[in-house]
Amino acid sequence: MENRKKLPNFVDLDLLVFRIGELSRMTGISSRQLRYWEQRGYISAMDREDEHKARLYNFHTLIQVLIISRLLDEGYRLPSAVEKMHDMVKKMSITREFFTRAFQGIEVDGDTVKMNLGYFDDAHTQTLYGLNEDGHIRYEVEPAHPEQ
DNA sequence: GTTCTAACA
DNA sequence: TGTTAGAA
Structure with missing residues (x-):
């Protein structure tokens, strides 16, 4: 597949980093739930220097949690919601690639x-x-x- | 003030 | 999943 010149992003989303309380307020998911979801492997925090230090989350995780939250509201159970979230993220990524190229x-x-x-x-x-x-x-x- | 883990409701 | 405890 031919790759064209990649333009630099106008906005660097990696600069958007949140602590667990902020992520909780932004998504309506409790801190307890966020830690539990991470323990189950449903979401992941950024690499921590050591345990016992505060978790940091990136923009991508914010989007993931928002999607899961909405799916839970729609009646999905957590494991199904996570599965569907991954499917949605994958399809959106491909959609964006199509549109960006076009x-x-x-x-x-x-x-x-x-x-x-x-x-x-x-x-x-x-x-x-x-x-x-x-x-x-x-x-x-x-x-x-x-x-x- | 916030987040950590662990434990119990 | 919520709520606590004591520590960082």
Whole structure:
């Protein structure tokens, strides 16, 4: 698979680090539960220098806990919720990769948004556009410009 | 003030 | 899973 130049992220999510109390308040999951989930291997804290030191959690774990929390509210039991969370995270990762590769730019003209979604065909003769007008999305295919 | 582990409800 | 205890 061909890899293109990787652009640096505009926001470094690794800078977002939370202690257990903060994670608890942000997710509605008690500190006791968070420690228990970690013990069961459902979530993980960042590497700790030694035991008896405060746990630190990264952004990815925050997302994981939020998803599990929502699934529990929907009636899933913890093990099933964790399993489904992993499935959702995996699919979202692939979805993001698809979209990131396709996205070539966006034009805004009044209430109309026109998004360049890249070449429509392998021969690179046509470009796919997604248009959003008053909440409705439709697609157009146009001849590709030489230098895209 | 917060978090730690361990123990008991 | 909640709540405590004493220590860090």
